[in-house]
Amino acid sequence: MIPAMARNSSSSESAAPDASKERIDASPPSTAQQTVQATSFNVEPVTKDGFQIHERDADDTSSSSALSDNPFEDPAVAEHWKTVYEKSQYECRSAFDPTYTWTPEEEKKLIRKLDFRVCAWACVMFFGLQVDRGNLKQAVSDNMLDDLNMNTNDYNLGNTVFLVAFLLAELPSQLVSKKMGPDRWIPLQISLWYYIKIHPFSRKKKNSDISSRRRSTVAICQAAITGKKGFLATRAMLGLLEGGFIPDIVLWLSYFYTSRELPLRLSYFWTTLSLTTILTSLLAFALLHMRGVAGWAGWQWLFLIEGLITFCVGLASWFMMPASAVQTKTWFRPKGWFTDHELKIAVNRVLRDDPSKGDMHNREAITPKLLWKAICDYDLWPIYAIGVLAYIPQTPVDTYITLTLKSIGFSTVRRPWPFLDIFLLQMLTKY
Numbered sequence: 001m002i003p004a005m006a007r008n009s010s011s012s013e014s015a016a017p018d019a020s021k022e023r024i025d026a027s028p029p030s031t032a033q034q035t036v037q038a039t040s041f042n043v044e045p046v047t048k049d050g051f052q053i054h055e056r057d058a059d060d061t062s063s064s065s066a067l068s069d070n071p072f073e074d075p076a077v078a079e080h081w082k083t084v085y086e087k088s089q090y091e092c093r094s095a096f097d098p099t100y101t102w103t104p105e106e107e108k109k110l111i112r113k114l115d116f117r118v119c120a121w122a123c124v125m126f127f128g129l130q131v132d133r134g135n136l137k138q139a140v141s142d143n144m145l146d147d148l149n150m151n152t153n154d155y156n157l158g159n160t161v162f163l164v165a166f167l168l169a170e171l172p173s174q175l176v177s178k179k180m181g182p183d184r185w186i187p188l189q190i191s192l193w194y195y196i197k198i199h200p201f202s203r204k205k206k207n208s209d210i211s212s213r214r215r216s217t218v219a220i221c222q223a224a225i226t227g228k229k230g231f232l233a234t235r236a237m238l239g240l241l242e243g244g245f246i247p248d249i250v251l252w253l254s255y256f257y258t259s260r261e262l263p264l265r266l267s268y269f270w271t272t273l274s275l276t277t278i279l280t281s282l283l284a285f286a287l288l289h290m291r292g293v294a295g296w297a298g299w300q301w302l303f304l305i306e307g308l309i310t311f312c313v314g315l316a317s318w319f320m321m322p323a324s325a326v327q328t329k330t331w332f333r334p335k336g337w338f339t340d341h342e343l344k345i346a347v348n349r350v351l352r353d354d355p356s357k358g359d360m361h362n363r364e365a366i367t368p369k370l371l372w373k374a375i376c377d378y379d380l381w382p383i384y385a386i387g388v389l390a391y392i393p394q395t396p397v398d399t400y401i402t403l404t405l406k407s408i409g410f411s412t413v414r415r416p417w418p419f420l421d422i423f424l425l426q427m428l429t430k431y
Contacts, residue, residue: 068192070352072098073141079300081355092326092357095347102345110342111261112397117337118256119265121320123272125186128313129245131275131306132193132238138284139222139299141402147297154228158235165239173244174251179365180253184323189248190314192241222307223300255324255362256346258353323362325350 072078078098085093123199145155177185225231250266257265287305288298296304322328322337325346329336338346351358368376 002226034241070098071355072352081351081358084355085358088359088364089361091361092347092351092358093322095344096351096358097328097344097348100344100348102341106341107345107349110338110345113337113342114256114346115265117320119268121317122253122265123269125190125249125317126246126269126272127276127279128190128193128310129242130273131280132310133242133283133304134277134280135306137300137399137402138280138288141284141406142288142291142298142302144297144299147299148225148227148231150228150231154231155403158231160237161232162235163294165236166243169240169243170247171244174247175366175371177244177248179363181323182248182360183323185360186248186252187247187314187317187321189241189245190310190317193238193310193314223296223303252321254357256350256352260353352372 015184072081075098082096082098084090084092085096090096115326132182140155145151150277173185173189175280180188222234225234249269250262253262253265253269283306284302287302290296290301291298293301328338336343
């Protein structure tokens with residue numbers, strides 16, 4: 001993932017205004033009158049991303065959170081960023097207001113709405129990804145390898161092909177997402193996962209024990225594969241289409257959440273990974289019992305039903321992902337998600353947290369210069385190393401757990417159960 005790709009090109013261009021100024025905050029109006037308090041103070045400027053901000057007094061008890069850590073309090077700074085937003089054609093520039101105020105209660109109400117509409121749907125889409133990405137290890141517990149005349153070496157090769165394709169697609173997918181917008185690219189990705197699963201890649205072998213009737217009526221490509229070539233082809237295509245999905249989702253979430261709020265939402269997001277493993281294990285327990293129904297193997301039913309689940313998620317995502325806070329109104333949602341006041345809060349709180357989020361619009365491609373700048377952000381290199389090292393011990397166990405359980409005598413329908421407690425513990429630690 002290239003974390004610095006979104007909206008970070010011009011944060012170093014801002015002016016540095018004088019640190020001494022008088023600030024006026026508005027307290028909430030009472031039924032009798034509205035009191036305006038003026039407070040004068042001198043502080044050393046605090047630099048953030050190339051511009052200077054003022055820290056508030058410790059005894060400032062104003063109920064308005066709008067001016068807390070507001071980098072736009074100085075008119076020179078506000079004018080600079082307004083020019084940047086106009087020049088970049090930032091999609092939310094019409095809602096930008098350096099002096100707009102709101103209460104903490106109003107902001108909390110908005111965040112709850114964002115959690116319900118944005119973060120929750122991001123978790124649903126991640127559920128769709130993990131259903132597709134993780135069902136192979138359940139399928140092999142139902143003698144899939146024997147049915148396809150394959151061995152564990154072929155299975156290992158298929159996993160390697162998938163992961164290599166997934167890795168190769170990461171960067172191109174993010175570049176496409178920045179140009180098209182994640183609200184368009186992500187639903188297209190999910191829909192294409194389903195297409196790959198309904199388009200057959202391999203012909204029936206003469207010695208295969210999977211009948212031609214099955215192959216002609218099955219709706220999911222992975223359920224229709226009849227040999228090693230089809231298996232490798234589907235794994236490669238799924239890897240290419242699923243790669244980049246996670247950073248694309250993070251980019252979309254960053255349009256709605258501040259830097260302090262995003263880590264908690266990402267913990268919800270990653271908790272979905274463990275929850276999906278638990279749910280799909282339970283679903284596999286039922287679907288693998290269907291071996292022999294309509295002449296199909298249990299693993300074929302598994303790919304069919306779970307592929308349809310992913311398709312439904314992809315179809316709904318076209319309607320559930322707005323491009324930005326100011327673009328929630330559509331023909332099927334004429335009132336949008338937010339009131340005018342909520343819209344102002346949604347836009348200005350994100351910009352006050354990081355003004356550089358508005359220096360590119362959400363349909364603007366990344367230039368080679370910006371890409372190189374992101375790659376050279378050496379502060380993040382240790383995180384990349386941690387990511388690599390963290391998954392080395394986990395991946396082999398996770399990939400081969402069902403085959404291991406099979407080798408020590410667990411039946412097909414009992415194989416998903418022994419490791420469910422592991423994923424329950426993962427959910428707790430991730431949260």
